[in-house]
Amino acid sequence: MSLQGSTDSVKRAMASMDPEEVKRTGNEQYKRGHFGDALKLYDRAISMCPGNASCHSNRAAALIATGRLTEAIRECEEAVRLDPTYWRAHQRLGVSVSQVKTIFFWQVEEAQKHIFSSGQQLDHAESQKLQAIERHLGRCASARKIGDWKNALRETGAAIAAGADSSTLLLASKAEALLQLHRLKEADSVLSTTSKLETAPPHPRRRRSACSQARIFTSSEPKFESAVACAERAAQLDPQSAEVAAVLGNVKSVVRARSRGNELFNSGRFTEASVAYGEGLKVDPSNPVLYCNRAACWSKLGQWEKSIEDCDEALIIHPNYTKALLRRAASNAKLERWAEAVQDYEVLRNDLPGDIEVAEALSHAQISLKKSRGEEASSLKFGGKVVEISGPEQFRAALSLPGVSVAHFVSALNQQCLQMSPFLDTLSTKYPSVNFLKVDVDESPEIAGAESIRIVPTFKIYRNGSRVKEMICPSRQVLECSVRHYGL
Structure with a gap:
């Protein structure tokens, strides 16, 4: 049948008052793989004859074909309720793992019961899959009882991999295990998947x-x-x-x-606020928000050590918690623990590249770290810029400055050089203790010859005028790691 003929057939059936004709046309569309049209027709047939078990069972088949598995089981259950002897509905309710790749709500025995009620037999491979899922679920339940969340997560994952990948309960159990292991982002992601599957009442x-x-x-x-x-x-x-x-x-x-x-915090009653957050932590001792909020109280009270301790606890649970990183970095700065402060501010700088306050705090911490080590810090600056070199004299003068210099040898016609230049601007702001230079090899062939530059982009790192590293066409990650290593 042509596409137009198929469309006309659907239109005629949707206008028909005969539920059998509507169902028959739905079956035709299902066989052709037109599952959306089939569902519309089955819906029409059910609206005219809601007690027809066959219509509900056929609708379940179309739902399975479109991946709407939770709705499919609801339709199968309705068909079985209407006609307990209807073998096809039993078969679809306990449908094989290879067909729908799921065991709903962990009910392996229930699935087997409906399969056998339909008079069908599982082949050896199907039976093994069911047994594997049942085995993993049993181990998962045992692990949950004793709080062994690593094993619970492993067995849950194994059950999902074995075929139960649309079980909302199993996915929720996976999220629970991830939550208990403090893997919050992963748990939230799994729950998002679960909510998409839960279309039934x-x-x-x-x-x-x-x-x-x-x-x-x-x-x-x-x-x-x-x-x-x-x-x-x-x-x-x-x-x-x-x-x-x-x-x-x-x-x-x-x-x-x-x-x-x-x-209490907003009223300036910081000691009382810390007690209130502590009461919450007695109930939920793994809550990063309460730890971070209490850390803010300690900061306001000048108790920097306590603030760092609470931030540490929050970051164990939620490693990328921005507020906790900010508070820990600020507390370390107050205690003049500059290396620790720099480390946190660098993470924040990567996460918040446009945040000027973070950039300034990082610059201050880097300068203070240099001074605490007795190193020259007079040339350090905030939000540094890349200096464009126009001749050999300027190049030699730049390299003679104390500290570390990074020279970027470029060609205006080279695409890779053009892509790396903006990143060098970013590094100059992020690492103000480093002098960044740009040398165009076409405009300064004398410098290029003296430095033996044959391929661009080439980067050279100098310390107090002596070359310590050379990189030809490095990745951004390699370049930044080298700058960080020699610049701090």
Whole structure:
């Protein structure tokens, strides 16, 4: 049938008042791989005859074909409810792993029951997959009971790899294990995947996803206020669960402690605020937001050591926590621990390249570090610039300056040189203790000859006039590592 003929057939069926004709046309579209049209037709047939088990089962097949697995199981369950002897609905509900690559809600035994109810037999490979998933799930459950989150994560991943990659409960359990291991970004990413799969109405077994989300949100400042809503959703999904009740109580306590601490902090009552945040940490001792907020209190009170300790705790849990890095760097600067301050400010400079305050703080820390080592710091500057060299005399004078100089040998016609030049500007701001020079080999052939430059871009690093390193066409990472090594 032509595309136009197929379209006309769908239009006629959608206008028909005969549910069997509509279903038959849906079956034709399904066989042709037109699953969207098939779904529309099955929806039409079900609206006219909602008690037809065959229509629900066929709709499930189209949903499976489009990857909407959670909706498919709902349709299969409805078909089985309408006709408990309908073998095809049983078969689709317990469909083989190779066909849909999932075991819904960990119910391996349930899947097997429906497969056997349909009168079908699993082949050896399918049976092995089911057994492997069941084995991994058992090990995961055992690991969860004793708090062995590394093994729980490993077994969860193995079950997913074995075929259960669309189980919302299994993905929620993976997120839970990642959360317990303080891998917050990964946990949040897994929960995002879980939410995309959850298109069916709320199911009690989804409480673990909501519980994990609530815990993650209390560990993430932008999402903190949504934590209680997630925990309350978990309670609605499974109101009898003691685990959910405990999570809801803990989340509410943490949110109250943070809100009270913020109120006291904003009123200038820093000691009381630190106590309030501490009360929250008694409930959730792995909460990076509360540690970071309490660190701010210690900073205001001039207790720099305590501030660093709390920032350390926050960064163990959330390694890229910007606020904790800022507070730790500032506290180290107050204690004149310049090497530690420089290290944190360099990380922040990479994460916040446009932040002038961070750049200035880094420059100050670098200069102070040089001075603390008894090194020459008079030539240091903030937001340095790349000096363009026009002749041999200027080049020799630049190299005679104390400290480290980086010479970039370029050609205006070379594309790689053009790409590296803006990066050199960035480095000059980031490492103000280093003198950056640019030499155009076409305009200064005498310098190029004296320095034996044959390929561009070439970089040479000098210390007090003596060359210490040469790099030909280096990557940005290699160049920056070398600048950092010789510049500090």
